[in-house]
Amino acid sequence: MTTASNGDLAAQVGTNLPYLRRYARALTGAQNSGDKYAMATLEAILADPQVYDRSISPKAALFQVFHSIWSTSGATFEDGDTGLAARAQAHLSSLTNDTREALLLHTIEEFTFEDLGAILGVSQDEARELVDIAYSEMSKSVSGRVMIIEDEAIIAIDLEAIVSEMGHQITGVARTEEAAIKLAEAEKPDLILSDIHLADNSSGIDAVNRILAKHGDCPVIFITAYPERLLTGEGPEPAFLISKPYSEDQVRSAVSQAMFFASTETLKA
Incomplete structure (x- = not known):
């Protein structure tokens, strides 16, 4: 060659x-x-x-x-x-x-x-x-509790509808880092679906890191308009990442995949 x-x-x-x-x-x-x-x-x-x-x-x-x-x-x-x-x-x-x-x-x-x-x-x-x-x-495999961290109301409502229709329970929707921390305190999720940039300029990544540090590991799906910023190979990166604008099929696929890695004993197999 x-x-x-x-x-x-x-x-x-x-x-x-x-x-x-x-x-x-x-x-x-x-x-x-x-x-x-x-x-x-x-x-x-x-x-x-x-x-x-x-x-x-x-x-x-x-x-x-x-x-x-x-x-x-x-x-x-x-x-x-x-x-x-x-x-x-x-x-x-x-x-x-x-x-x-x-x-x-x-x-x-x-x-x-x-x-x-x-x-x-x-x-x-x-x-x-x-x-x-x-x-x-x-769709028949596993179901669990999902936390959504998203500051845009329309997107949050859409994600909540998609995930609920898949048979999962929504623990709540948080618009800021601190709200996400409080939501995790109220009910530990089996899966976190998170935006990167939140309403008060706080970070979805920081929120997730704080939640995992306190409550233990669980799969996380990040949704971002700039996926390339999290695909550099220069540091820790998420296992599950989808791009904005997303399709319903992309969300359903990512959630289904991620749920296989949930650590909770309460998942229905």
Whole structure:
């Protein structure tokens, strides 16, 4: 491969790497384990650039290499991961193969069914069926208590409606960091759905960090208009991240995925 080709490949991979890292973390439920899979993907491409399929879109090609590693590893979490991951693995064992992956790829990463088929090695029709099965299986899987931290009233109402329709209990909606702290004191959530910038210029990230420090770990989904600011790889990053403006399918998918990592014993399996 020529130097120019190498440079082109590096540019394509670099552009799409943040989104692969987001996807890998959503699959594994943690930054460290997700990034290990992303790094293995890069190493595979460096070792043999031919595994990167230039006949499909650059993003799909990168994710295709990732899936060849993810599937051959048994699509399991690291032995050293937390109890959240162990609990998730128990829940996931009851799902049809590739359905969770298909749902994330289609909704969060917005792949077409054509690209989805290329990534997973199935036909477009099979890819569509996997997504349909995922919605059915995950809607019956787990339910729990969800806290919403969002300062825009219309968005908060929309999120509350989506999450409630999925069968989850809303513990409340907080518009500021301090309100979120008080809400967590009143009832510990199984999942937190949080904006980044809040009404009084306080931080959703700070609110979440304070809640987790006091009440223990639980999955968190951040919703932001600037996801790239949380996908730099330079520090701690959320495992679940969706962009504004979001679609209902993206919220439903992210909530369903995140609930598999909830640590509470009260979840209904």
